[in-house]
Amino acid sequence: MSTAASRRRPATIHDVAREAGVSRGTVSRVLNGGHYVSPTAKAAVDAAIRRTGYVVNRHARSLITGKSDSVAFLLTEPQERFFEDPNFNVLLRACTQALAAQDIPLLLMIAGTEDERRRNLRYIEAGHVDGVLLVSSHSGDPVVARLHEAGVPVVACGKPLGQTAKIGYVAADDRDGARDMVRHLYASGRRRIATVTGPPDTPGGVERLAGYRETLAECGLPADETLIAPGDYSRVSGEEAARVLLERAPDIDAVFVASDLMAQGVLDAFARAGRRVPEDIAVGGFDDSPAALSTRPSLTTIRQPWDRISTEMVRTLLARIAGEEPAAVILPTELVRRESA
Amino acid sequence: MSTAASRRRPATIHDVAREAGVSRGTVSRVLNGGHYVSPTAKAAVDAAIRRTGYVVNRHARSLITGKSDSVAFLLTEPQERFFEDPNFNVLLRACTQALAAQDIPLLLMIAGTEDERRRNLRYIEAGHVDGVLLVSSHSGDPVVARLHEAGVPVVACGKPLGQTAKIGYVAADDRDGARDMVRHLYASGRRRIATVTGPPDTPGGVERLAGYRETLAECGLPADETLIAPGDYSRVSGEEAARVLLERAPDIDAVFVASDLMAQGVLDAFARAGRRVPEDIAVGGFDDSPAALSTRPSLTTIRQPWDRISTEMVRTLLARIAGEEPAAVILPTELVRRESA
DNA sequence: CATGCATCTGTGAGCGTTCACAGTAGAGAA
DNA sequence: TTCTCTACTGTGAACGCTCACAGATGCATG
Numbered sequence: 001m002s003t004a005a006s007r008r009r010p011a012t013i014h015d016v017a018r019e020a021g022v023s024r025g026t027v028s029r030v031l032n033g034g035h036y037v038s039p040t041a042k043a044a045v046d047a048a049i050r051r052t053g054y055v056v057n058r059h060a061r062s063l064i065t066g067k068s069d070s071v072a073f074l075l076t077e078p079q080e081r082f083f084e085d086p087n088f089n090v091l092l093r094a095c096t097q098a099l100a101a102q103d104i105p106l107l108l109m110i111a112g113t114e115d116e117r118r119r120n121l122r123y124i125e126a127g128h129v130d131g132v133l134l135v136s137s138h139s140g141d142p143v144v145a146r147l148h149e150a151g152v153p154v155v156a157c158g159k160p161l162g163q164t165a166k167i168g169y170v171a172a173d174d175r176d177g178a179r180d181m182v183r184h185l186y187a188s189g190r191r192r193i194a195t196v197t198g199p200p201d202t203p204g205g206v207e208r209l210a211g212y213r214e215t216l217a218e219c220g221l222p223a224d225e226t227l228i229a230p231g232d233y234s235r236v237s238g239e240e241a242a243r244v245l246l247e248r249a250p251d252i253d254a255v256f257v258a259s260d261l262m263a264q265g266v267l268d269a270f271a272r273a274g275r276r277v278p279e280d281i282a283v284g285g286f287d288d289s290p291a292a293l294s295t296r297p298s299l300t301t302i303r304q305p306w307d308r309i310s311t312e313m314v315r316t317l318l319a320r321i322a323g324e325e326p327a328a329v330i331l332p333t334e335l336v337r338r339e340s341a
Numbered sequence: 342m343s344t345a346a347s348r349r350r351p352a353t354i355h356d357v358a359r360e361a362g363v364s365r366g367t368v369s370r371v372l373n374g375g376h377y378v379s380p381t382a383k384a385a386v387d388a389a390i391r392r393t394g395y396v397v398n399r400h401a402r403s404l405i406t407g408k409s410d411s412v413a414f415l416l417t418e419p420q421e422r423f424f425e426d427p428n429f430n431v432l433l434r435a436c437t438q439a440l441a442a443q444d445i446p447l448l449l450m451i452a453g454t455e456d457e458r459r460r461n462l463r464y465i466e467a468g469h470v471d472g473v474l475l476v477s478s479h480s481g482d483p484v485v486a487r488l489h490e491a492g493v494p495v496v497a498c499g500k501p502l503g504q505t506a507k508i509g510y511v512a513a514d515d516r517d518g519a520r521d522m523v524r525h526l527y528a529s530g531r532r533r534i535a536t537v538t539g540p541p542d543t544p545g546g547v548e549r550l551a552g553y554r555e556t557l558a559e560c561g562l563p564a565d566e567t568l569i570a571p572g573d574y575s576r577v578s579g580e581e582a583a584r585v586l587l588e589r590a591p592d593i594d595a596v597f598v599a600s601d602l603m604a605q606g607v608l609d610a611f612a613r614a615g616r617r618v619p620e621d622i623a624v625g626g627f628d629d630s631p632a633a634l635s636t637r638p639s640l641t642t643i644r645q646p647w648d649r650i651s652t653e654m655v656r657t658l659l660a661r662i663a664g665e666e667p668a669a670v671i672l673p674t675e676l677v678r679r680e681s682a
Numbered sequence: 683c684a685t686g687c688a689t690c691t692g693t694g695a696g697c698g699t700t701c702a703c704a705g706t707a708g709a710g711a712a
Numbered sequence: 713t714t715c716t717c718t719a720c721t722g723t724g725a726a727c728g729c730t731c732a733c734a735g736a737t738g739c740a741t742g
Binding site: 364366377378405 | 722
């Protein structure tokens with residue numbers, strides 16, 4: 001060995017027991033809640049643990065309990081989206097934190113390719129994790145069904161589309177957020193309100209468009225399909241959609257864009273076309289991602305409560321693991337007014 | 342139970358042995374390389390494994406081998422940076438992939454607060470992971486020393502500053518990258534070349550500034566401290582630095598900015614001050630982050646080979662775990678010419 | 683004084699692996 | 713034939729923990 005300290009053999013529950021003058025069983029009881037342990041014994045064990053620097057061996061524990069005390073964060077998304085989309089960062093970080101508070105490690109799994117998906121599924125189905133935080137937007141993602149079939153507790157981020165299986169999920173109220181934004185545009189006097197949608201196989205794509213349509217009807221504005229341009233959440237798709245809109249309907253005075261990233265592209269396209277925002281056209285985004293602050297002008301948007309979404313996902317998953325039924329949690333969004341609308 | 346499939350008791354090595362008509366030992370040997378196993382026996386075991394759907398129980402294995410066959414990705418950074426900096430995404434994803442290829446799961450640990458740091462260290466020092474991929478930039482980060490002291494194999498991303506302990510790391514050639522950029526600015530005719538630096542307690546902050554200084558000297562340009570403005574890698578710090586530079590040295594015709602994120606801020610500030618890029622002032626960034634493509638004008642920058650950095654980190658760590666000495670790996674950067682310079 | 687109950691404690695078994703070791707069979711050498 | 717060597721195989725003993733169970737103690741109740 002050449003490293004500084006040779007790793008000493010770590011203390012076991014035996015060492016602690018001997019040190020404290022009690023049996024293994026008593027130490028184990030102290031470790032697991034301390035019920036049926038006399039105060040004296042508990043104190044002795046606590047002291048012994050501190051003296052020996054004992055830390056439980058999770059492998060040994062898992063071997064007998066059959067639980068791993070860890071959960072997977074499984075991302076089944078095309079790579080690009082993970083690279084580009086700052087939402088994942090926020091979600092991932094918040095989940096890690098919420099789990100860390102319970103001393104549960106998070107295994108990060110990314111299944112971009114078919115091969116990675118197979119590998120990850122095998123790992124999960126082998127029971128190496130107690131549950132899965134799933135981030136996947138494709139409707140009909142086979143992973144969802146597979147996991148459900150295998151009996152692995154799952155909580156998805158966003159409502160899984162086209163899924164017959166009943167699985168738990170946590171989502172922001174996309175439809176309501178969209179309504180808020182379109183109402184806001186209407187309230188500020190806009191009457192030719194277009195939209196750039198998300199992909200139709202994602203909950204956000206579907207729901208935000210639905211919210212847009214509902215609100216137009218509610219405000220008495222005519223439904224006009226030329227005002228609807230498709231996007232795929234990427235920046236460039238926003239740019240392209242904006243070009244399409246300007247060509248098809250040059251008289252638009254507002255656009256509700258289904259993601260901030262696309263809104264960046266829209267702003268660029270408008271700038272290049274010489275349209276002023278918000279004077280000529282108001283632009284509303286969705287997400288309140290960090291990018292929304294750095295656009296010029298800064299972006300009026302719908303805030304998704306990522307911190308709450310994450311903590312709810314973790315809470316729901318742990319409850320699920322503990323045996324509760326799958327539940328759906330819908331969280332409210334919030335309109336953030338900035339310069340673009 | 343209400344879930345679809347009740348989790349069946351998974352097959353053990355015993356089941357496979359019985360099914361194949363051999364002993365546990367033989368199955369174990371097949372699992373671990375297949376040496377000293379007859380072709381007949383191996384075939385029988387392989388078939389039995391396929392039939393039973395056997396997957397090794399890693400807890401049982403770890404219990405006896407003393408290895409966890411997993412590694413931690415430990416991030417000890419102020420939160421904001423993780424949120425904002427797209428580099429982490431790329432690094433994290435590539436590391437996950439490189440590890441997945443070896444069937445080694447990655448535990449994500451984020452130590453923003455002192456409490457999280459303690460918790461994560463305790464976990465790592467308990468031997469729950471075989472090694473650590475460390476992303477930490479603060480010079481004198483106590484985590485580095487603690488891990489080294491505990492004898493845990495560590496590979497850092499970027500050279501750990503102010504560290505007496507000899508630990509392995511993988512880094513891009515910051516200094517050389519900076520030189521390339523400044524030479525490029527010089528070659529395009531610029532003679533008043535300023536710089537916005539990274540934090541002085543990070544390797545990137547130090548080395549990129551050193552490269553800048555060296556190249557100025559090499560080109561015969563005078564060293565002028567008023568041309569050096571400090572930043573902290575954040576967008577706003579770039580904006581602020583640009584303002585400072587314009588005030589102190591209004592005649593600058595180029596700026597080398599030590600990160601793309603800061604370069605965004607610089608571009609904004611210049612746009613607001615009415616300076617055209619690149620006509621009046623050329624701007625060069627560093628990182629080639631996704632954001633570099635979406636600025637207006639697009640950003641000329643230095644590409645850090647994140648994919649190679651990640652694979653090298655993983656390779657080095659696994660070698661380290663296998664008993665090799667710590668090594669330093671320096672990877673070349675590349676100048677990416679776009680519109681801003 | 684026996685009985686019951688609640689609280690506490692120690693003991694053995696077993697979780698699913700790997701590893702060291704003992705053993706078997708067959709080939710080739712003496 | 714006998715011995716040695718190599719290729720292969722099976723068997724117990726661990727690894728460090730939890731869990732079920734059996735005892736032990738003290739106290740209230742009949």
